[in-house]
Amino acid sequence: MNPEELFNEGRGQQQQQPAADSPLVGLQRELKMFSESIREVAVEIMVEGLSKYPIFVAHQHELKLGEVILDRNDLNTDWSIHASTLEEFVERGVIKKELKDRFISSYKNPNDFMCVFVVVPEGANFVFVPYQ
Numbered sequence: 001m002n003p004e005e006l007f008n009e010g011r012g013q014q015q016q017q018p019a020a021d022s023p024l025v026g027l028q029r030e031l032k033m034f035s036e037s038i039r040e041v042a043v044e045i046m047v048e049g050l051s052k053y054p055i056f057v058a059h060q061h062e063l064k065l066g067e068v069i070l071d072r073n074d075l076n077t078d079w080s081i082h083a084s085t086l087e088e089f090v091e092r093g094v095i096k097k098e099l100k101d102r103f104i105s106s107y108k109n110p111n112d113f114m115c116v117f118v119v120v121p122e123g124a125n126f127v128f129v130p131y132q
Contacts, residue, residue: 023060023078023079023120024118024120026078026079027058027078027079027118028129030077030078030079030081031058031114031116031129032132034070034081035114035131035132036131036132037069037070038056038069038070038081038114038131039114039131041054041056041069041083042054042056042083042110042114043111045083045085046110050085051085051086051087052086052110053085053086053087053104053107053110053115054083054084054085054110054114054115055083055084055085055086055088055089055115055116055117055126056069056081056082056083056084056114056115056116056117057081057082057083057084057116057117057119058079058080058081058116058117058118058119059079059080059082059118059119059120060072060078060079060080060120061119063080063082063119065082065084065088065089065092065094066082066083066084066085066088067082067083067084068080068081068082069081069082069083084117086100086103086104086107089117094117108128112130112131113128113129113130113131114128114129114131115127115128116128116129
């Protein structure tokens with residue numbers, strides 16, 4: 001799925017391998033470190049019937065999307081993680097309603113992978129990261 005198809009504005013970046021000094025390398029480390037906690041939140045979202053499609057938002061600035069589960073200021077890390085759902089992404093217009101089914105078809109098993117919406121100054125993209 002092309003990220004520009006998911007955004008109303010058509011913005012998005014080609015997915016590239018992060019450079020060694022890239023902040024994305026730090027995100028990868030933090031996602032591994034907090035993998036179990038993130039998985040617990042995903043299971044809770046699904047078990048409580050909030051959504052079959054949990055989405056985690058990773059960012060380094062202020063963002064009003066989802067609920068904060070890991071705050072970078074409290075944890076002295078580089079990234080904050082919010083918990084959200086596909087339904088919120090559609091409601092807020094991050095994913096166009098007409099592309100919801102396409103997103104669902106590319107969504108990986110939430111018991112094995114965390115769906116992370118990574119927001120950086122250059123744009124944003126979805127990545128699926130296996131739980132540790």
